[in-house]
Amino acid sequence: MKLPLYNKVALITGSSRGIGRAIALELARQGADIVIHYLRKRHAANEVVTEIEGLGRRAIAVGANLADSDKVGHLFDVVEETFGRCDIFIGNAATGTPKDALELTNRHWDWTMDVNARSMLHCIQRVIPLMESKGWGRIVTISSPGSTRVLPHYAAIGMSKAVVEALTRYLAVELASEGIIVNAVSPGLVETKAITAFPVDLQATLEFAIERTPAGRLVTPEDIARTVAFLCSDANTMIVGQTITIDGGYQLLA
Ligand SMILES: NC(=O)c1ccc[n+]([C@@H]2O[C@H](COP(=O)([O-])OP(=O)(O)OC[C@H]3O[C@@H](n4cnc5c(N)ncnc54)[C@H](OP(=O)(O)O)[C@@H]3O)[C@@H](O)[C@H]2O)c1
Numbered sequence: 497m498k499l500p501l502y503n504k505v506a507l508i509t510g511s512s513r514g515i516g517r518a519i520a521l522e523l524a525r526q527g528a529d530i531v532i533h534y535l536r537k538r539h540a541a542n543e544v545v546t547e548i549e550g551l552g553r554r555a556i557a558v559g560a561n562l563a564d565s566d567k568v569g570h571l572f573d574v575v576e577e578t579f580g581r582c583d584i585f586i587g588n589a590a591t592g593t594p595k596d597a598l599e600l601t602n603r604h605w606d607w608t609m610d611v612n613a614r615s616m617l618h619c620i621q622r623v624i625p626l627m628e629s630k631g632w633g634r635i636v637t638i639s640s641p642g643s644t645r646v647l648p649h650y651a652a653i654g655m656s657k658a659v660v661e662a663l664t665r666y667l668a669v670e671l672a673s674e675g676i677i678v679n680a681v682s683p684g685l686v687e688t689k690a691i692t693a694f695p696v697d698l699q700a701t702l703e704f705a706i707e708r709t710p711a712g713r714l715v716t717p718e719d720i721a722r723t724v725a726f727l728c729s730d731a732n733t734m735i736v737g738q739t740i741t742i743d744g745g746y747q748l749l750a
Contacts, residue, residue, distance in 0.1 A: 499527025500729040505579045507531040507571075509562065509619065510589025512541040514688035515638065518717030519586055520544055521551075522725045528584060529554040531575050535561055535589070554579075562589055562615035563607065572622040582626045584728050587616045587637040587660070592653035594694045604652050612656035617663060624676070633676035634728040637664050638720075639739055640682055641747060649694050657682075661739050668737025677736055679727050684715045684743025711744030 501523055511520040512534035520530050521544070530548050532555060534541040541557035548555035558574050560567040575582050592608040593600075616637060627633025641647065642654030643661050661680050668678040685691065685705045692698060706714055723742055726732060741747060 499525075500731070501584070501725070502527035504528040504583040504728075505531070505575070505581050506584035506586065506728070507533060507575055507582050507623070508586040508588055509533045509615075510535075511544060511586075512537040512557075514690060515683065515686060515717045515720050516586070516588040517544050518721040519588060519724050520555075521547060522718070522721035523584065523586075523728065524548040524551045524553045524555070526725050526729070527553070528728075529579060531555070531579075531582070532557040533571060533589065534559050561611075562619070563610040565615075565618055568615060568618045568622065572619075576626065581630065582623050583630060583632060584634045585619060585623045585636075586724060586728075587619060587635070589615075590638070590640075590653065590656075590690075592650075592656065594649040595651060596649060597651035600652055608652040608656050609659070612653065613659040613663070616660055620667060624671070627676050628674055631675045633671070633674070634732075635667070635671075635676065635678040636724050636727050637661075637678075637680045638683070639664075639680045641684065641741070641743070643682065643739075645747075648696060664739065665737045672736050677727070677732065679732075679735055679737065680739040681720060681723055681727070682739050682741045682743075683720045684709070684741070684746045686715050686717055686720065688717065705746065708749060709744040709746045710748065713744065715742055715744055 506523045506528040510516040511532045545555040560571040593604045639657045642650040643657035664680040
């Protein structure tokens with residue numbers, strides 16, 4: 497039986513670990529060849545490449561600081577030279593300083609917006625010609641509930657995610673007629689390294705989230721990955737420009 501993403505090439509930003517890694521592995525299981533992208537963790541990225549090769553797919557790891565437009569250009573040059581195509585783009589990498597809005601400096605603002613929001617547009621502008629040449633493409637951006645809700649010490653990241661969701665809607669409209677479908681996914685709390693950066697009692701936060709989640713557990717990276725894979729498949733033709741919340745029902749009660 498032909499796998500749903502057979503013969504596709506997928507680039508997942510920030511896929512050396514966490515949610516991006518799970519997405520890369522799921523897209524590979526569904527048949528795609530994979531570009532693992534990372535900032536500093538080259539060893540972890542190479543380990544994901546090895547896992548994907550073990551699934552019988554091709555994979556490469558490319559490092560690039562997304563805040564730097566030249567590095568973004570180089571990332572896509574390598575993808576083009578290696579695979580000659582890129583059918584699926586997952587904008588997953590994110591960063592940010594855990595601060596309240598009144599504490600933010602220009603440096604905090606620029607770094608967070610450049611990596612999380614501006615680079616998303618640069619990457620997508622670069623990947624679109626590759627998708628247009630095939631008349632098929634799938635783009636999923638990864639947002640967060642902080643785009644619309646106020647979360648502790650999350651001001652800069654939350655604002656950057658609001659930009660990501662708005663960008664997703666604009667691009668979805670511009671690209672739908674080209675056979676390129678753009679959506680966003682917004683995960684609830686997922687236990688990854690990212691959440692250890694916040695100055696909160698992590699154990700209490702995790703316990704509170706589990707207790708308040710109707711589904712009775714935290715969201716896992718694999719939960720996110722399966723939804724992303726569905727949005728990237730031909731099974732999805734008419735979900736366009738949406739932000740899909742994956743939180744086990746948490747926000748329904750909050
Ligand atoms: N975890 C959650 O609870 C949660 C909830 C809602 C939304 N999200 C969103 O889900 C996505 C993944 O989160 P995660 O928890 O898996 O994050 P994570 O474990 O912190 O991983 C972040 C990834 O982004 C890469 N990265 C960071 N800064 C970069 C930069 N300047 N240039 C290039 N790559 C960079 C990292 O590369 P290195 O490994 O090389 O450092 C890593 O691969 C993010 O968009 C996040 O906002 C997460």
